[in-house]
Amino acid sequence: MKKKILILSLTLGYGGIEKYISSLCKMFKENYEVKIICNYKELDKPAFNYYDAKIEYIFDHKFRLESIKDLLVNGKIFKIANEIISRAKMKLIETKLIKKKIKQEKYDVIITTRLSHNKIVNKYLKRDDVLKIATEHNSYDIELGYDKKICKSVSNFNYLVLVSKQQKKHYDELFDRCIYIPNVMDEISNKVSKLDSLNLISVGRLSKEKGFLDLIRVIDLLVKRNSKIKLYLAGDGYQKQEIINLINELKLNDSVVMLGYKTQEELKKYYLDSSLYVMTSYSEAFGIVLLEAMNYGVVCVAFDSAKGACEVLKDSGGVLIKDRNINKMANKILELLNDKQRLLELQKKSKEHVKNYDIKKIKEQWIKLIENK
Numbered sequence: 001m002k003k004k005i006l007i008l009s010l011t012l013g014y015g016g017i018e019k020y021i022s023s024l025c026k027m028f029k030e031n032y033e034v035k036i037i038c039n040y041k042e043l044d045k046p047a048f049n050y051y052d053a054k055i056e057y058i059f060d061h062k063f064r065l066e067s068i069k070d071l072l073v074n075g076k077i078f079k080i081a082n083e084i085i086s087r088a089k090m091k092l093i094e095t096k097l098i099k100k101k102i103k104q105e106k107y108d109v110i111i112t113t114r115l116s117h118n119k120i121v122n123k124y125l126k127r128d129d130v131l132k133i134a135t136e137h138n139s140y141d142i143e144l145g146y147d148k149k150i151c152k153s154v155s156n157f158n159y160l161v162l163v164s165k166q167q168k169k170h171y172d173e174l175f176d177r178c179i180y181i182p183n184v185m186d187e188i189s190n191k192v193s194k195l196d197s198l199n200l201i202s203v204g205r206l207s208k209e210k211g212f213l214d215l216i217r218v219i220d221l222l223v224k225r226n227s228k229i230k231l232y233l234a235g236d237g238y239q240k241q242e243i244i245n246l247i248n249e250l251k252l253n254d255s256v257v258m259l260g261y262k263t264q265e266e267l268k269k270y271y272l273d274s275s276l277y278v279m280t281s282y283s284e285a286f287g288i289v290l291l292e293a294m295n296y297g298v299v300c301v302a303f304d305s306a307k308g309a310c311e312v313l314k315d316s317g318g319v320l321i322k323d324r325n326i327n328k329m330a331n332k333i334l335e336l337l338n339d340k341q342r343l344l345e346l347q348k349k350s351k352e353h354v355k356n357y358d359i360k361k362i363k364e365q366w367i368k369l370i371e372n373k
Helices: 016-028 068-073 077-104 115-124 146-153 165-171 212-225 240-249 264-272 288-295 307-313 326-337 340-357 359-371
Strands: 003-009 032-040 054-059 109-112 131-136 159-162 178-180 199-203 230-234 256-260 276-279 299-303 319-321
Touching: 003 016, 003 077, 016 032, 016 288, 016 359, 032 077, 054 077, 077 115, 109 115, 115 131, 115 146, 131 146, 131 359, 146 165, 159 165, 165 178, 165 307, 199 212, 199 264, 199 288, 212 230, 212 240, 212 326, 230 264, 240 256, 264 288, 276 288, 276 326, 288 299, 288 307, 288 340, 299 307, 299 326, 299 340, 307 319, 319 326, 326 340, 340 359
Parallel strands: 003 032, 003 109, 032 054, 109 131, 131 159, 159 178, 199 230, 199 276, 230 256, 276 299, 299 319
Antiparallel strands: none
């Protein structure tokens, strides 16, 4: 009889964690029975393929993306008190229902993907016959003391799985059951960009930590020097209108194409038609979008403030820009766009590096962990 795996997720919308869970389901489908319990139903249909996994939602509505901090920044003072009360009530109901689920469900392994789920499992799941695995997807310095919160939330877990070596090195000093298993590429592409366009691409949630306002300022510098340069920006989120406002202010409407959410298959044509992927994130635990771009032969440029980007791009055909300097980034992008031979050299190196994250290799690591081999 196959072992049963229960995975907890906030939503099944578009995002790095959701894509990560999709890859887990693909790796597990032949060996295990998988069920996903999801807090919120973000979309009528999940954004990614979860293969044969059963899916159950706690709430049949979307998760609120705008934070209290952003309401405050945007001057929405009168909404804050009601919002805090409303969210506190919802949190209590959410915790109660998830607690009930993890006690009722029959499974051999439980996998969490966020701090709030770690806390519930850590406190309420007392069964010794269940293998408890937490996976961490945020940079440990995303906020002061975040790493200590994570360690406290997994004190009763068997393992804490980290997606980057740099993450593991940090958490090894705080927790004694850390395992490094990186993100994966579900499929290695046999098609690559010809690197003959002036198109740039960036993909992600439109939120402050992704630094997209800085990206628009980089594009402004670039277009002033070459008006044919174009950015495709894919994603959605609470900062969308602020980004659009800056695009309008800088008169970049002809140079920036806001794509909205796109499936992996839909994004493929944009990757293949772009020469550079540009990441301006303040923090990234790993940066799976970099691997996705490299998989299609798109050369990546990123600020080194995102530690996950540093690990993915160091010695692997990518370019890192120090100190979040938008002038240096713009200069490097122009330099690369004007040097096809250099782009081809970096592309070759990137494609070779992507093979390290082939799903077959990573699946073996997960099976060993689950079977305790």
